[in-house]
Amino acid sequence: MSYEIHAAGILDFGSIYAFIDSLLPEGLDWLAFTVGGFVLSFIVINALVMSTAVYTWFERRTLGRFQNRLGPNRWGPFGVLQPIADLVKLITKEDTTPDDADRWVMTLAPVVLLVPTLLVVAVVPFGQDSFLGRLNIGILFVLGVTSVNTIAIFMAGWGSANKYAMLGAMRGVAMLVSYEVPMALGVVGVVLLSGSLALFDIVEAQPIPFLLVQPLGFLIFVAAASAEMSRTPFDQIEAESELGSGYNTEYSGIKFALLFLAEFMAPLINSMIIVVLFLGGTRGFSPVPGQIWFILKTFAVVFALLWVRATWPRLRVDQIMGFAWKGLFALSLVNIFAIAIEVVIFQDETGAITAGQMWIMAAINWAITIAAVVVTARTLGQRKLERRRASPSPLANMYAEAD
Amino acid sequence: MTIKTEPVTINLGPQHPSTHGVFRLRVTFDGEVVLDVEPVFGYLHRGSEKLAESRTYVQIVTLTDRMDYIASMSNNLAYVRAVEKLAGIDVPERAQYIRVISAELQRIASHMMATGFLLNDLGAFATPLMYCFRERERILDLFEMLCGARITLSYMRPGGLLQDAPPDFWPALDRVVKDLPASIDELEQLITGNEIVLTRTRNVGTLTAEQAIDNSVSGPMLRAAGVQWDLRKADPYEVYDRLEFDVPIGADGDNFDRYVVRIQEMRESVRIIEQCVRQMPEGGPVRSPAPFFIRAPEGDAYSAVEGPKGELGFYIVSDGGIAPYRCKVRAPSFINLTPLREMLVGGKMGDLITTFGSVDIVLGEVDR
Amino acid sequence: MYGLALFKGLGVTMKNLVSPGRMFTVHQYPDRKIGLMGLARMNGQNPLTFTFRQPAEAMKALVGLASVRDRQYQHPRFRGEEFSWYENRCTGCASCAKYCPLGIIKIVTDPAKTDLQEGDKYFLEVFDIDIGRCMFCGLCVEACPYDALHMGSGFEEGRYSRAELVIDKAKLVASPKRPSHWFRPQLAARDAYNPLEGDEADSHDVHRHEKPSLSQQRSRWGQR
Ligand code: SF4
Numbered sequence: 001m002s003y004e005i006h007a008a009g010i011l012d013f014g015s016i017y018a019f020i021d022s023l024l025p026e027g028l029d030w031l032a033f034t035v036g037g038f039v040l041s042f043i044v045i046n047a048l049v050m051s052t053a054v055y056t057w058f059e060r061r062t063l064g065r066f067q068n069r070l071g072p073n074r075w076g077p078f079g080v081l082q083p084i085a086d087l088v089k090l091i092t093k094e095d096t097t098p099d100d101a102d103r104w105v106m107t108l109a110p111v112v113l114l115v116p117t118l119l120v121v122a123v124v125p126f127g128q129d130s131f132l133g134r135l136n137i138g139i140l141f142v143l144g145v146t147s148v149n150t151i152a153i154f155m156a157g158w159g160s161a162n163k164y165a166m167l168g169a170m171r172g173v174a175m176l177v178s179y180e181v182p183m184a185l186g187v188v189g190v191v192l193l194s195g196s197l198a199l200f201d202i203v204e205a206q207p208i209p210f211l212l213v214q215p216l217g218f219l220i221f222v223a224a225a226s227a228e229m230s231r232t233p234f235d236q237i238e239a240e241s242e243l244g245s246g247y248n249t250e251y252s253g254i255k256f257a258l259l260f261l262a263e264f265m266a267p268l269i270n271s272m273i274i275v276v277l278f279l280g281g282t283r284g285f286s287p288v289p290g291q292i293w294f295i296l297k298t299f300a301v302v303f304a305l306l307w308v309r310a311t312w313p314r315l316r317v318d319q320i321m322g323f324a325w326k327g328l329f330a331l332s333l334v335n336i337f338a339i340a341i342e343v344v345i346f347q348d349e350t351g352a353i354t355a356g357q358m359w360i361m362a363a364i365n366w367a368i369t370i371a372a373v374v375v376t377a378r379t380l381g382q383r384k385l386e387r388r389r390a391s392p393s394p395l396a397n398m399y400a401e402a403d
Numbered sequence: 404m405t406i407k408t409e410p411v412t413i414n415l416g417p418q419h420p421s422t423h424g425v426f427r428l429r430v431t432f433d434g435e436v437v438l439d440v441e442p443v444f445g446y447l448h449r450g451s452e453k454l455a456e457s458r459t460y461v462q463i464v465t466l467t468d469r470m471d472y473i474a475s476m477s478n479n480l481a482y483v484r485a486v487e488k489l490a491g492i493d494v495p496e497r498a499q500y501i502r503v504i505s506a507e508l509q510r511i512a513s514h515m516m517a518t519g520f521l522l523n524d525l526g527a528f529a530t531p532l533m534y535c536f537r538e539r540e541r542i543l544d545l546f547e548m549l550c551g552a553r554i555t556l557s558y559m560r561p562g563g564l565l566q567d568a569p570p571d572f573w574p575a576l577d578r579v580v581k582d583l584p585a586s587i588d589e590l591e592q593l594i595t596g597n598e599i600v601l602t603r604t605r606n607v608g609t610l611t612a613e614q615a616i617d618n619s620v621s622g623p624m625l626r627a628a629g630v631q632w633d634l635r636k637a638d639p640y641e642v643y644d645r646l647e648f649d650v651p652i653g654a655d656g657d658n659f660d661r662y663v664v665r666i667q668e669m670r671e672s673v674r675i676i677e678q679c680v681r682q683m684p685e686g687g688p689v690r691s692p693a694p695f696f697i698r699a700p701e702g703d704a705y706s707a708v709e710g711p712k713g714e715l716g717f718y719i720v721s722d723g724g725i726a727p728y729r730c731k732v733r734a735p736s737f738i739n740l741t742p743l744r745e746m747l748v749g750g751k752m753g754d755l756i757t758t759f760g761s762v763d764i765v766l767g768e769v770d771r
Numbered sequence: 772m773y774g775l776a777l778f779k780g781l782g783v784t785m786k787n788l789v790s791p792g793r794m795f796t797v798h799q800y801p802d803r804k805i806g807l808m809g810l811a812r813m814n815g816q817n818p819l820t821f822t823f824r825q826p827a828e829a830m831k832a833l834v835g836l837a838s839v840r841d842r843q844y845q846h847p848r849f850r851g852e853e854f855s856w857y858e859n860r861c862t863g864c865a866s867c868a869k870y871c872p873l874g875i876i877k878i879v880t881d882p883a884k885t886d887l888q889e890g891d892k893y894f895l896e897v898f899d900i901d902i903g904r905c906m907f908c909g910l911c912v913e914a915c916p917y918d919a920l921h922m923g924s925g926f927e928e929g930r931y932s933r934a935e936l937v938i939d940k941a942k943l944v945a946s947p948k949r950p951s952h953w954f955r956p957q958l959a960a961r962d963a964y965n966p967l968e969g970d971e972a973d974s975h976d977v978h979r980h981e982k983p984s985l986s987q988q989r990s991r992w993g994q995r
Pocket residue numbers: 870871872873874875876900904905906907908909910911912
């Protein structure tokens with residue numbers, strides 16, 4: 001029993017390609033490559049879409065329970081087939097486009113939103129490697145690809161020629177761009193500590209989860225990630241009580257289904273990234289395979305995000321920006337400096353850091369985190385709330401006294 | 404370099420998730436900042452006041468249900484009090500106590516809804532709203548015991564009540580009253596200290612005491628501004644002068660104070676109900692003999708009660724017939740909207756929604 | 772402060788997730804999903820014997836597919852649709868029609884044909900209630916001096932056209948006689964009778980205990 005990586009290999013592109021290539025005659029490598037690509041994408045995309053469907057069901061049931069409701073429970077065992085019913089409904093609905101809309105932009109937006117979300121999965125190390133094998137700039141790839149979201153949301157908002165959508169898109173662009181910065185800076189700590197940009201190396205470099213070693217980085221990354229996927233308390237892009245439905249106000253039918261899919265896939269993908277970066281990815285205790293550990297951890301993160309969503313209201317748009325630039329940005333700089341100094345102190349000639357040293361770092365970092373968070377809360381937070389007690393009215397029974 | 408910008412005008416409503424009905428607000432934004440608001444209402448105008456002129460006095464009770472449909476009991480009470488004043492009808496003591504109990508229950512239900520929707524407007528994804536609805540639901544169950552309906556109650560009649568409460572009402576009321584403080588505590592734990600709520604609501608939508616009085620605002624909004632004015636104390640009707648309760652007030656008159664005042668009023672209402680149950684006479688009539696077709700003497704009468712939303716008054720002019728000659732409603736939701744511009748202009752889009760939510764309007768009453 | 776209250780809020784929601792408050796806000800209608808425990812309790816057995824006796828049902832209940840018919844708890848005073856009307860008690864006085872704020876009760880009587888079934892009364896030719904416009908305020912019931920018209924307890928009167936929503940005399944006669952306790956204290960006093968279950972109420976049972984004397988009637992309804 002030790003906290004080690006117990007993940008076997010997975011069905012990655014390399015093995016599929018080799019298998020198909022062995023079936024085909026010589027000289028048809030290109031065909032094997034194409035077919036392999038299609039097969040892999042088919043499997044991965046469908047698996048993802050299905051898990052997103054299950055996730056929507058899970059989210060609705062859990063939210064329902066948080067709110068003392070039931071959630072969907074009619075269609076299939078415990079309502080688990082509800083996503084299918086929703087899908088059928090969305091597909092059969094009329095797909096309307098407003099007259100003034102920019103058709104191309106509006107139609108392309110859901111695709112532009114969905115594709116990067118799907119692409120991220122290519123580098124997530126589910127087993128020894130990811131589906132695409134080992135990409136040595138994995139984390140850069142994730143950050144780069146997810147930032148395409150911004151464009152998609154702006155396309156959706158702009159293309160649908162609706163003022164609410166436009167407002168939502170504007171907010172979205174401002175917010176997503178701002179939160180890219182703390183997100184990237186939050187990752188820097190992880191990269192410094194593990195000495196690699198490849199996601200699997202990061203997993204390997206976590207004898208203890210980085211959540212314990214650099215809690216500040218974790219907080220920053222989770223906050224930024226929930227802003228990136230527009231979840232409460234940062235759900236400005238949709239803000240359904242303010243903007244109707246934000247950037248997707250004008251969407252219906254299958255286009256809306258795609259937006260919806262991307263939107264619900266984002267928490268899953270982001271949770272996976274969080275698990276890889278901070279919770280030790282496929283690491284776990286021995287009899288249970290690493291993939292199961294990975295799923296369990298992802299589930300835990302998804303649940304925590306859901307919990308927050310069920311509890312907290314949303315911040316106002318300027319407060320969100322303020323939080324990004326005044327709070328998270330400063331905190332992430334503190335985090336980077338702390339980690340960098342510690343790495344310089346602790347690492348040996350080869351750059352390796354032992355688990356024992358990590359525990360020492362963890363102790364220091366927790367102290368720094370608590371201090372930094374308290375200072376930030378003091379500067380940015382609300383003053384103490386003094387509550388007036390109810391007092392008897394001086395006007396009480398004024399007619400009675402007059403008599 | 405300056406970027407050329409231009410203000411955007413947006414129609415907020417009549418179909419918008421946060422306008423609490425079919426309210427329309429034409430807002431001019433400069434980016435996110437509100438430059439100007441122009442309320443447009445009347446989408447739910449059913450001419451209740453005019454309809455009242457062709458109804459008998461008892462039949463009008465059913466119209467009042469539909470004005471403030473989340474606080475029908477208070478509307479019933481305000482209306483029947485006006486008729487009683489006009490026609491000089493006495494109300495038996497037991498009926499007065501039950502009236503106070505039901506009006507206070509209604510106040511709790513209405514404040515629950517106001518709080519829940521305020522939080523919903525803040526974007527709390529319906530969780531506080533559902534908790535509030537859970538409590539409101541129990542109160543509606545009580546109403547169902549009293550009068551067989553949950554929303555359109557029509558429970559009060561000139562001269563008393565429709566009928567006495569059934570025997571199983573009292574234990575049920577006891578249970579609800581016992582549970583309510585704990586539920587309000589839970590709600591407060593969830594909301595009151597929450598940093599996000601504080602950041603969103605404090606010093607937002609501020610209304611000073613002077614502004615509030617100038618705009619003849621009443622109810623929790625006025626008290627949040629620090630003015631101790633509550634008709635239950637200032638001009639006690641029914642049996643309020645025998646009951647002991649405090650009038651909570653706020654300090655700044657911002658959205659947060661309105662929320663706090665509502666929460667504290669709910670606690671006070673629980674106190675009032677407990678006292679009523681203790682003081683109430685056992686048995687006795689609940690309806691003094693009044694004819695179904697009341698013929699009020701010629702003249703007029705104005706009577707107001709402290710409804711959940713503010714001073715709810717009915718002004719009735721009689722020409723001696725079986726129907727009023729004129730019936731005018733002083734609808735608190737409508738009048739509380741008067742300082743809308745003062746509260747909203749200069750704020751952000753998000754503030755607009757929360758401030759609007761904190762005013763707690765019901766469109767049935769605004770448009771009548 | 773320092774955002775600690777944020778976590779207190781998280782605690783509240785978690786508490787509600789683990790042990791959901793006193794009740795769910797939603798009531799399932801018309802049928803309710805039921806778990807194994809509930810199903811066994813409904814059959815008056817403990818879950819083990821139930822699983823043993825009816826394995827198929829028990830499996831269904833375990834995977835969340837079993838459902839039972841259910842309706843929301845209603846107080847017997849519930850003011851619902853389906854007026855209960857006793858033809859032999861109705862005198863055709865049309866008080867109900869007069870008191871209805873919407874004027875949706877249509878009564879046509881024929882004074883020429885008196886019906887000597889139970890005292891003197893007019894022969895009723897038409898008794899229509901346009902339930903599509905009715906708001907179930909109950910004023911007609913309150914007004915009926917002979918306890919002939921009562922509120923019902925139903926709420927499932929959906930129809931495909933407005934015309935079908937007009938309840939005429941034949942429908943009223945045929946409809947189940949389950950008057951609600953609303954404004955009929957004499958029914959509430961009779962403990963055997965419940966509008967939601969059990970036997971229908973006979974026309975002899977629904978009257979007030981004693982017939983009001985003339986002076987009582989005067990004081991109640993006023994001098995006219
Ligand atoms: S319940 Fe009210 S609206 Fe309906 S028929 Fe009777 S009096 Fe008219």
